[in-house]
Structures are given as C-alpha cells and as structure tokens.
Amino acid sequence: MKSLIFASATCLATAVAAADTPELVVYTYDSFVSEWGPGPAVEEAFEAVCGCDLKFVGAGDGAALLARIKLEGARSDADVVLGLDTNLTAAAKETGLFAPVSVEADYALPITWSDTHFAPYDWGYFAFVHNADVPAPSNFEALADSDLKIVIQDPRSSTPGLGLLMWVKAAYGEDAPALWEGLSDNIVTVTKGWSEAYGLFLEGEADMVLSYTTSPAYHLIAEEDDSKSAALFDEGHYMQVEVAGKLAASDESALADQFLEFMVSDAFQSIIPTTNWMYPAVTPDSGLPQGFETLISPEKSLLLPEDEAAALRAEALEEWRAALSR
Template identity: 45%
Template sequence: MKKILSVTGALLLSASSYAADLTIYTYDSFVSEWGPGPKLEKAFEAQCQCDMVFIAVDDGVSILNRLRIEKTKTKADVILGIDDALIEVARGEELVQPHGVTVTGLKQELNWSDADFIPFDYGYFSFIYDSQKITTPPTSLKALIESDAPVIYQDPRTSTPGQGLMLWVKRVYGDQSDTAWEQLAKHTVTVTKGWWEAYSMFLKGDADYVLSYNTSPAYHVVTENKTQYKAAEFSEGHVAQIEVAAITQASKNTPLAKAFLTFLISPEAQTIIATNNWMLPVVDGLTLPAVFAELITPKRIGFTPKEVAEQRQFWVREWRSAATR
C-alpha cells in the first residue's frame, strides 16, 4: 500500500506542471450525482491543478464503440469503464497505449498483469430481486431462464452487463445457448441500452429480476437503509467483471492521464469508488461498510479476454437472432 501512495505522489507532482484538461470517456452512472465521478474529480483536481472533463455515454460497450468510430480524432485522454471482456478488442484496434504505471498492491484473486489497462473495480454479474416480494429465488441460471419470472437485462451490443449475461449464458448452455435465449425472451420485459435504465425500471416494479451486480444490495443498505434487495446466487457460478481504465492512443496529455490512472488505485480513490460506484475495490486494506462482508461470493466462471475477442461478434449475432424470434 505504501508503494502505491509513493508512486501516486510522485506522478501527481509531475502532473501539476501540465496546465491542461484531462478528458475522460466513461458511462453515465459513473458521473451521476450519486456516482463516484464528482468526488474523484474533486480529489484529483486538488492534487493535479488541472481540469477534468467527463464525457458520458450509456455504458461500457458504448465507450468502446465511440472510441472505435473516432479513432485518432477522439477527444478522450482516458477511457474509464470498459471491462476485461473488451480489452483485447481495444488493444487489437490500437485504440490505447501502454500506461507505464507501476502497479502494486492489487488483490491476488484478480491475477492482474497488463501493460495497457489498469483495473479500478470489479464485481460479479447477478440478478437482483426484492426479497419482500420473492421468497424463493432461483438457485441456478437455468432455473431463472426456464421460469416465467419477468426479467429485465441490457443489450450486449451497448452494455457491459448485457455482454456479461451473453458470456454467462454461453458458458452455462454452450451449444444450446440459442434455445436459452428463446426461453428467456418469453418472459423478458425489455432489453435496455444501459444498466441505469434497466435498474430504474426494476425499482419501479416493472420486473421481478434485473441484471446487475452482486454488490448492488450494498447500495440499498448503506444509502437507503433497505435490506430487502438481494442478489441470487447460482450454482453454475457467475461471470465476473473487472472494470478498467486506459490511456487512449490519441491522448494529448499522457503524463496527466498516467497520473490519473495511478490515482485510481490509491486508497483514497478506491474507497470513493467502492462506496459510490458500489463495486468491489481492487486493493486490500480499505475500511468499508459492514455490508460488503455480507455480499454473495459466487464461484467465478467465464472466458478469457482473448476468447471473447475471437467469438464476441458471433455470440452477439446468436443472441440477436434467438432473442428476437
């Protein structure tokens, strides 16, 4: 932990000599009034003597899609909010550059080592339900898909949770994934473009289950003192999401971008992210609300980033064909 702090201090002192804006592409809930963006901005600007500019889109996949369209013309210095399932796509299209940050102190379970991407939080895709309405939740993904319970999830073409469900279904069902999507479509209320739209609809009572994260109940406990929202734990295991940040290939202020990436894994930033983005921190040793110790800790399943990069387009077409029949 001390190594992280010392590196952060050195980089921020260096960055303070660069009077410039730092433009960051992220997703809309990150920069919302209750998200971590405003607090991170305040904390980092106090140290870097710079101006941070957040530009938000619907979700993580949308960040990547925008950067793919803009390429060298992008305004972004940093992308923040794509996940480990997308890193090989971004790297393969040469949209990012090596970060040059000495990364130490990350949780061992992440098993993270990457020259281009820095992890800043993680969680497990989960279906959230209201335990005051649902007393016997499903104990497997297959049980949920083969039920008639109203479900809301996100589009895998625009949303990282939606993509996570696509990987989850593929890992559990394999060659029978198209049948699973057809079954789920029969009791899907809607497929939204991004996470926030889906979760808002769920909170209004539009569905029994919504695709979100195992950490979502922590938000309700800490900010609303509501304990009825739970994450269903599935016997097959859950796909994990590691959210990452990177410096764009076209960045006009790489020293400042490098300083910000280092700041992201500092204890100060990690505490802000965990208790405002409601995801798990990537470093140990933080003091967090007690509810974090009560969250489900499912078995991790899924695919490697390379496997996703190779198969993603095919799996998206499979989902689109089966889910819209």
C-alpha cells in the first residue's frame, strides 16, 4: 500500500511540475527541425536556461510558414515564427499578426538591420550547386542556352523558390519573362521545398540545384567531400536574410522575447554554420568553421527592399508560371 501511495504521489508531483512548465511553440521549416538541422541543439541549449519546454513545429518550407499563420490567424498555437525572409516580411506585417520586437545585437550582416518586427538569425546567397566536374555557366543566359538540367523550388511554398524569382527580377527587370522562357526547358521539376530539390540533385536527377553558396561547406566539413561547387554568376547573387518574429496573440510573450534574445546569442549563433549551413547573423566567438573560407564570394550582391519585393511578387510569379506552362 505504501508503494502505491508513493507511486501516486510521484505521478501527481510530476504532473504538477509539467503543468507549471511554460511551453514555447516555434513554427519553422522542416529542415530546421530535422535531426541534422539546428533544431535539436537549439532546443537543448534554450531549455537549459529558460525553465521551459521549447516545442518546434515543422510547417513545410519557409514560404509555407506565412500561409499557415494567415490561415490560423490569432488562434494559432505558435508564439514565434522562425524562417521567413525579407521577401516575405512586408506581407507578414500586413497581416497584423506580428508584434513589434526589440532585439539588439552586433549584427555581421552585409546590410544595416532596422526592422522593428523581425530579428535576423542567419543569411546567405542563393546559388546553383553542381558537381565540381560539371562545367558551370557564368550567368543565367548561359544556363538557359545550355543543356544542363536544374531542379528549383516552388516560390509559393519555398523561400529559395521565391528568392530565385526575386533574383531574376532584380538582375533582368523587364527582360525577366524572356529569361524564364529560356530557362523553362532546363527545369527538370519544381519541388515544394528545398529538401526535396536537394535530394533529387544528390540522387543524380539533375546537373544543378537551386541552393546556397554555403551548401558546398556541408559536403566539405560534414562529409569530407570536395566534389560540390556553387556557380558564380556575373549578374550577382541574391541575398537571403532569414528572420524570426513574435505573434501578437502569443500566450507566452515574455518567453518569446527571451527566445528572440537567445537567438542572437553565441549559444544559438555558434550552432548555425554547421547545422543550417548559412552565415550566422552574429559572428560566433569561435569565428566561422574551417572550410567556409573556400566558398565563392559574389562580387555583386542583390537584394530588393521588402516593400519592393512585396510589390513585385505577384508579377514575378505570373512571369514564372506563364513560362513554365508553355
């Protein structure tokens, strides 16, 4: 009987403790929460200091995050959304679902950061990744004129896919439709997200895949494989700055603020380079891992202001869709 009473008391104490532990729900993209992504390490590090239960929820790829938040509205279980970028921040603010945030950091970004609703956690340049023994084109027009097969991501669900639209638009302006028409026969398939596209490339289904200039670092550092390269384009490369924001309807507003502050700390930022394979928004105390110095460095950086990106999104999407439907 004593053992039964003790067991019951233990279960009750455990239940009470669990009920007293606040839960922070963070929506993000699937690759972030994968076993090889930053999620597991970030969860362990934050829970060690927050006295909370950090719950990551994968919601497809980056652009799909905003669609889900719009659908759920103020009823969303999310407290924080991590994985939007500057091509989506204007649209996110227009929903009225995100609260202002105040996060101060010594950012190591190529641009000055002044956004009042979102804080950056990493950045990089889009690029087409290929096997090093495949002769790479030096610009989009050369790619369109080649027989190379590429895999890209859907701009309606993927931030790299949307980034490619903005890259072409920023580089070619009114000539973007003609370029898409030239590229259309190079495209093997369009995937929903980055993981699917990169997997197809690794399986040999395409010569090149839309990814990042930093992607070869993964193969070099994690696999000791130097067979992957990123093509350097004359037009320049479009920059992506990934951000996180707090939902105004969050039940854990203070905890969400604590997470955003933690996000720019060394404990978080030191995880990014060798798990998310991007440049950290704040340079870690240990610096960048050996191998990052081998990556290509675009001579020209392209990035549309968030309002301009939002204004051009529908037009760029229609140009892309029209070319691929022919």
